Amino acid sequence: MTVNGWIQIILFSAVIIALAKPLGGYMTAVFAGERTILAPVLRPIERLFYRLAGIDENQEQHWLSYVFAVALFHIGGFVLLYALLRLQGFLPFNPAGQGAVEQGLAFNTAVSFITNTNWQNYGGETTLSYLTQMLGLTHQNFLSAASGIAIAIAVIRGFSRASSKTVGSFWVDVTRATLYVLLPISTVAALFLVWQGIPQTLGPYVDVTTLEGAKQTIAVGPVASQIAIKMFGTNGGGFFNANAAHPFENPTALSNFVQMALIFAIGAALTNVFGRMVGNQKQGWAIFAVMGILFLAGVAIVYPAEAGGNPLIHALGIEGGNLEGKEVRFGVLGSSLFAVVTTDASCGAVNAMHDSFTALGGMIPLINMQLGEIIFGGVGSGLYGMVVFVIIAIFVAGLMVGRTPEYLGKKIESKEVKMAMLAILCLPLAMLGGTAVALSVPSAVSAMGNPGPHGYTEVLYAFSSTAANNGSAFAGLSANTMFYNVLLAISMLMGRFLVVVPALAIAGSLAAKKTVPTSAGTFPTTGPLFVGLVIGVILIIGGLTFFPSLALGPIVEHLAIEAGQSWG
Amino acid sequence: MLKQLRPALVLLVVLTVVTGLAYPFAITGLAGVLFPSQAAGSLVTSNGQIVGSALIGQSFTSDKYFHGRLSATSGPDPKDPSKTISQPYNAANSSGSNLAPTNKALVDRVKDDAAKLKAENPHAPVPQDLVTTSGSGLDPDITPEAAFFQVPRVAKARNIPEDKLHDLVSNHVEGRILGIIGEPKVNVLALNIALDRLAKN
Numbered sequence: 001m002t003v004n005g006w007i008q009i010i011l012f013s014a015v016i017i018a019l020a021k022p023l024g025g026y027m028t029a030v031f032a033g034e035r036t037i038l039a040p041v042l043r044p045i046e047r048l049f050y051r052l053a054g055i056d057e058n059q060e061q062h063w064l065s066y067v068f069a070v071a072l073f074h075i076g077g078f079v080l081l082y083a084l085l086r087l088q089g090f091l092p093f094n095p096a097g098q099g100a101v102e103q104g105l106a107f108n109t110a111v112s113f114i115t116n117t118n119w120q121n122y123g124g125e126t127t128l129s130y131l132t133q134m135l136g137l138t139h140q141n142f143l144s145a146a147s148g149i150a151i152a153i154a155v156i157r158g159f160s161r162a163s164s165k166t167v168g169s170f171w172v173d174v175t176r177a178t179l180y181v182l183l184p185i186s187t188v189a190a191l192f193l194v195w196q197g198i199p200q201t202l203g204p205y206v207d208v209t210t211l212e213g214a215k216q217t218i219a220v221g222p223v224a225s226q227i228a229i230k231m232f233g234t235n236g237g238g239f240f241n242a243n244a245a246h247p248f249e250n251p252t253a254l255s256n257f258v259q260m261a262l263i264f265a266i267g268a269a270l271t272n273v274f275g276r277m278v279g280n281q282k283q284g285w286a287i288f289a290v291m292g293i294l295f296l297a298g299v300a301i302v303y304p305a306e307a308g309g310n311p312l313i314h315a316l317g318i319e320g321g322n323l324e325g326k327e328v329r330f331g332v333l334g335s336s337l338f339a340v341v342t343t344d345a346s347c348g349a350v351n352a353m354h355d356s357f358t359a360l361g362g363m364i365p366l367i368n369m370q371l372g373e374i375i376f377g378g379v380g381s382g383l384y385g386m387v388v389f390v391i392i393a394i395f396v397a398g399l400m401v402g403r404t405p406e407y408l409g410k411k412i413e414s415k416e417v418k419m420a421m422l423a424i425l426c427l428p429l430a431m432l433g434g435t436a437v438a439l440s441v442p443s444a445v446s447a448m449g450n451p452g453p454h455g456y457t458e459v460l461y462a463f464s465s466t467a468a469n470n471g472s473a474f475a476g477l478s479a480n481t482m483f484y485n486v487l488l489a490i491s492m493l494m495g496r497f498l499v500v501v502p503a504l505a506i507a508g509s510l511a512a513k514k515t516v517p518t519s520a521g522t523f524p525t526t527g528p529l530f531v532g533l534v535i536g537v538i539l540i541i542g543g544l545t546f547f548p549s550l551a552l553g554p555i556v557e558h559l560a561i562e563a564g565q566s567w568g
Numbered sequence: 569m570l571k572q573l574r575p576a577l578v579l580l581v582v583l584t585v586v587t588g589l590a591y592p593f594a595i596t597g598l599a600g601v602l603f604p605s606q607a608a609g610s611l612v613t614s615n616g617q618i619v620g621s622a623l624i625g626q627s628f629t630s631d632k633y634f635h636g637r638l639s640a641t642s643g644p645d646p647k648d649p650s651k652t653i654s655q656p657y658n659a660a661n662s663s664g665s666n667l668a669p670t671n672k673a674l675v676d677r678v679k680d681d682a683a684k685l686k687a688e689n690p691h692a693p694v695p696q697d698l699v700t701t702s703g704s705g706l707d708p709d710i711t712p713e714a715a716f717f718q719v720p721r722v723a724k725a726r727n728i729p730e731d732k733l734h735d736l737v738s739n740h741v742e743g744r745i746l747g748i749i750g751e752p753k754v755n756v757l758a759l760n761i762a763l764d765r766l767a768k769n
Binding site for chain 2: 353
């Protein structure tokens with residue numbers, strides 16, 4: 001660890017704090033239908049879309065109808081992407097001549113992108129045509145992110161409204177999220193990234209003769225346009241196999257810094273949107289504080305673990321932090337911070353190979369995903385995931401004092417608590433259940449890329465990542481098999497919809513309730529007591545659920561390496 | 569519920585056209601005008617020939633050049649395309665080693681490489697980035713320590729005084745951005761092009 005490393009962490013935290021309020025203010029105005037700075041250009045386009053689609057922007061939806069719209073939109077996206085993957089060989093913009101993607105992989109990839117997971121069983125530059133990258137992946141990066149934001153806004157409306165039958169219109173929310181939030185900022189970010197060195201061309205791969213006279217084929221493509229939204233929409237699916245470790249996806253330390261800020265931007269801003277919509281920004285900052293504390297706690301474990309390095313390599317007389325699988329331009333800090341950011345949020349981009357992290361350095365990304373990626377989180381899904389935990393925390397607080405729990409003037413009753421528990425329980429079911437199934441299938445076990453407890457961690461990581469819709473991997477696992485493609489796709493679908501539906505049910509139920517006035521007996525939800533309580537509930541639920549599974553993997557690996565043990 | 573089909577289909581189509589075609593094409597057009605060199609892949613020419621990309625590392629094995637990091641990339645065997653063999657710095661198939669810290673294969677590999685480096689320069693500690701693979705397998709950079717470490721070998725192979733090479737490396741060290749962000753590094757391809765030029769004069 002170095003002083004400079006900690007300065008970089010502080011600088012990054014300051015940027016996120018500074019972004020939350022202005023972006024939150026802008027997004028609040030957009031979703032309230034107010035005129036914003038880009039309205040002169042975008043408003044006519046927005047209205048044209050509504051006219052073509054036959055949408056009345058003032059007509060709102062009941063929560064069930066909202067769920068139905070979400071489902072339809074995802075199914076349509078799936079069909080489109082699956083068809084594109086299978087047919088790319090016959091379509092234009094394919095200079096490398098990529099053929100049809102095999103069925104299992106196409107199914108897995110399509111599910112992966114509509115659920116905002118972007119698990120990479122495909123190897124970008126060796127499998128996909130430029131058209132698939134643009135029309136398939138870039139496009140789903142926008143739409144799955146826009147859906148996430150729309151759902152979060154609907155959930156917030158559940159709190160901010162009283163005696164209302166509706167939670168907003170999904171069609172309007174998704175259009176506005178795409179046009180006003182994602183597109184303009186991605187455009188600026190994409191151009192910035194090209195300036196930093198990310199290619200953006202439709203030309204073929206470049207053949208060069210190296211200084212030593214060897215032939216090298218350099219894969220290029222329309223990369224920057226995809227990377228901007230991949231980060232800003234917390235998607236994480238790479239243009240290239242090595243994802244953000246590839247110099248063409250992340251060419252400089254500055255591009256790395258900006259990409260991390262893009263990952264957190266919307267998640268942080270949505271806490272402010274939440275505060276503004278419920279009429280008290282402090283409510284948003286309280287949630288921001290919960291997220292911020294858990295984020296820094298993660299960094300404070302990963303950075304020392306990676307900077308401490310690998311004792312087995314130190315024993316050979318080679319000093320220094322762990323650099324296996326890391327890039328020199330990012331170093332130990334740039335890689336450690338990125339690993340925490342990408343798994344706090346549901347991004348899943350990687351700028352270093354998590355599989356080669358130290359045991360404890362790799363355990364924190366795993367835990368971040370197992371908690372459901374609520375630390376700033378995926379665009380939208382982070383906020384509604386956190387709201388679910390807040391409801392449980394409020395319920396626990398209510399039990400302690402023997403009062404009906406209230407949050408933001410809404411009585412939290414049996415229906416909300418049941419729905420919150422359903423959302424919380426589905427994740428361990430997919431993560432631990434999936435791991436258990438895989439471990440009982442010999443061919444799935446033999447897909448492990450490393451011996452010893454680390455191999456088991458690869459499988460646990462795969463199911464945690466997919467259920468949490470993250471998409472990062474302990475990539476040594478050879479998961480491009482029919483078994484893993486299908487099982488992991490199921491895990492992704494469970495992780496997306498078994499959280500989305502209960503969250504929207506909570507929204508619908510709360511929106512219909514009357515608001516009760518604050519009284520002396522109301523538990524204040526803006527202070528440190530509340531922040532501490534929510535953090536406690538998150539860690540207790542997460543700990544009770546996942547500690548045994550972690551003890552078998554990273555914890556035992558850590559104890560073993562300290563004792564000088566390796567596996568061959 | 570059926571009345572939702574039209575908004576679903578139409579919105580999907582128009583948003584697909586906007587985000588999947590209009591947006592990437594617009595960025596491609598703008599990037600080509602504003603930053604043509606970067607947009608094409610930051611290609612580097614030397615003596616009128618394209619010799620690589622400034623951002624993509626390449627394999628250097630000769631004693632006369634500074635070496636980059638180890639690369640775990642692979643590619644199809646030219647003799648039998650159904651087989652995959654190790655192909656360092658294959659810029660059409662990026663990947664890392666994904667070896668766990670507790671994997672014996674990692675420890676053995678590091679041990680062998682460290683012994684070779686130690687023989688080459690017994691006077692300095694072996695820098696860790698010279699015995700570890702990068703995440704992408706295409707890392708264009710090494711640490712300044714790793715560049716200085718190789719000076720004695722290159723000096724001997726080229727018959728150039730060590731202090732001259734030392735100066736050359738010093739001139740190629742890039743510091744942190746704004747003095748804060750990132751890590752100090754040396755771009756291996758740029759260093760080697762400069763080295764060829766120095767040797768010619």
